[in-house]
Amino acid sequence: MERRSVLLLAAVVVVVALADSVAATCPSEQLLPYGACVKLINRVLTGDNRKNWEESNEICKTEGGQLISLDTPTKIEQFTAHVYGLGGDWSHYTHWVGARKTESGWRWLNGAELSLESNMWYPTNPEDNASATYAILAPYRDHQRFYIFxxxxxxLSPVIACEIN
Incomplete structure (x- = not known):
């Protein structure tokens, strides 16, 4: 085998091993189809106050992760299906997610760009407002869909969506 092929094969083995380790340590009810381990924390149900984005991300860090990066339409669709599948009030709340406005534009915490033209944004968002610098996921009526605002x-938001490492 060529050196390049060996390196590519080694990289694939490492990625598969990492995905397997996440799946092995993540409870099945928290594992999304694309491999992310998600922990939703409802501050209303725990009796605590709603939190802002920075406080929410710190809570995720204490859980071993960060706010979730839903950087593709597939990820947001799978996350939405997961939340609606939980039943109860989960799908009625807003969720802090891991996107924020930076000097170079909107970015997910994993570094991926959140394009202003993305259909993941609610049609009138993002607001053209210098103070609107964080992303929240909110349900849209009865369409079983979440949009980014x-x-x-x-x-403040009642639900924190953490992606656990």
């Missing part, structure tokens, strides 16, 4: 640093 831009929010200010001081805004």
């Amino acid at each position: 831009s929010r200010k640093a001081t805004d």
Whole structure:
């Protein structure tokens, strides 16, 4: 085998091993089809106050992760299906997710770009407002769909969507 082929094969083995380790340590009810381990924390149900984006990301860090990066339409669709599948009020709440406005535009915490033209945004978002710098996922009526909305640093949300490493 060529050196390049060996390196490619080694990289594939490492990626598969990492995916298997996440799946092995993640409870099945928290594992999304694309391999992410998600923990939803409902601050209303725990009796705590709603949190802002920064506080929510810190809570995710204490859980061993960060706010979830839903950087493709497939990921947001699978996340939405997961939330609606939980039943109860989960699908009625807004969820903090891991996107924020940076000097170079909107980015997910994993570094991926969140394009302003993405159909993941609610049609009137992101707001053309310098203070709206964080992303929240909100249900849209009865369409069983979530959209991304831009929010200010001081805004609060009841649900935190963590992606656990």
